[in-house]
Amino acid sequence: MEAVKRWRSDWRYPTTLLCIYGFFSTVKPLEPFIIPYLTGPDKNLTTEQVNNQIFPVWTYSYLAVLVPVFLLTDWLRYKPVVVFQCVSLFITTAMLLWMESVPAMQAMQFFYGVVTASEVAYFSYIYSVVDVKRYRKATSYCRSIQLLGYTVGSVLGQLLVSFNLMSYNNILVFTLVLTAIALLTSCLLPMPQQSMFFHQGTKRHSNEKVEKRGKTEDEARNGLDEKEHKAEDLEESVGADNCSKVLLQVWRDFRQCYASRQLLYWSVWWAMATCGYNQTVNYVQVLWEHAQPSQNFSIYNGGVEAVSNLLGAATAYGIGFTEVRWEQWGELALGGFSGLGAASLFLMTFIGNIWVCYAGYVIFKCLYMLLITIAMYQIAADLSMERYALVFGANNFGALALQTIITSVVVDSRGLGLGIIPQFTIYASYFSVIAVVFSLRGVFTIWRAQRSSKESTFPDKNEPPDSDEHRL
Secondary structure (H helix, E strand, O other), X not given: OHHHHHHHHOXXXXXXXXXXXXXXXXXXXXXXXXXXXXXXXXXXXXXHHHHHHHHHHHHHHHHHHHHHHHHHHHHOOOHHHHHHHHHHHHHHXXXXXXXXXXXXXXHHHHHHHHHHHOHHHHHHHHHHHOOHHHHHHHXXXXXXXXXXXXXXXXXXXXXXXXXXXXXXXXXXXXXXXXXXXXXXXHHOOOOOOOOOOOOOOXXXXXXXXXXXXXXXXXXXXXXXXXXXXXXXXXXXXXXXXXXXXXXXXXXXXXXXXXXXXXXXXXXXXXXXXXXXXXXXXXXXXXXXXXXXXXXXXXXXXXXXXXXHHHHHHHHHHHHOOOOOOHHHHHHHHHHHHHHHHHHHHHHHHHOOOHHHXXXXXXXXXXXXXXXXXXXXXXXXXXXXXXXXXXXXXXXXXXXXXXXXXXXXXXXXXXXXXOOHHHHHHHHHHHHHHHHHHHHHHHHHHHHHHHHHHHHXXXXXXXXXXXXXXXXX
């Protein structure tokens, strides 16, 4: 019993449970075949209805509920929102299985937007229960296990469809069972004792943050006293149901978090790249259908998703064991790898070969998973205070704001309603802009670091000689 108690108090216990939840909630065998399912005899929808009327609802709902979900995440201390995410996923799958028509599928997309908006609770939870020195490994574990779940789901879907072992509807029933397992696991997660705004307590990471930033003892003591006073003031305001003070505190912490230039640059990349990634993944199956109109290559969609997720999981996991000075080389890596992603999208768009589309998608997805894992760790490690949910939620909100603009103008039938080839031309150009901006910024950062290193190694020759040397 003593060993069990020690294990439950260790960081591995909540990390293991969260990884189990992340795995079962991401095993979705039907996802690689969602376009054939919606446009087939089961739902009998057209490609235009799916592309221009149904899928855009996800973007709008995601943006609409992200801020309320973020506030609930902090107020409820993460775990209830993780459970709520799983319940919403169950509802989404059930609606996809039993409901038809365009309005019904639009409602299904709304609930799926709630699921993705609740994703902020998944990573914020783990950062609230582990020490800062475990951030990199915890992030790589949680991210890679999600990708492993997507991989298993894609492989399973490929096998079930290729060998006609289950119909699409039976696959959805099986997915409901897996989601129920995830729901049970989420209920077993230990409840965090504090949150960022509504339930502030002792700052567990204060000493580590102080040591990391090289503060003096006096500065650390003053900083801790100031945080304690803020916590006391905030508790009084919450007790008086004065939410305006809480929102004011959110704004102050927001400004303090983004005062770090490095964190700001990583967050800008996060928002821009996540926007482009979401658009690509949401509509890539439509591009695949366009690339093979006369042959039924859609039966390979599951295998392609499996390969991309498996390689993405491997790269995300490997980041936990790399030692690179990302503060110096990170921005150049963001620009260079984003450029490779843009090249992959251009090839997918203009070559017109399904196998090139598949290969380009695998490369693009692996590059994004590599970079987003690095970004998550760098941002978590560089925060000036424990405001993980705030920063992650703000970054996702920025991504969703950009994505909403692109969707409403480019995709939505009430906007331009462009076809799939013009859409992907825009997405590839979008990543090209990201690549140019961050490559230039990365080159400047490296040049500045090298110049500072030279100046510290070789002092200015114009400085007057030391007085003792002058006398000699």
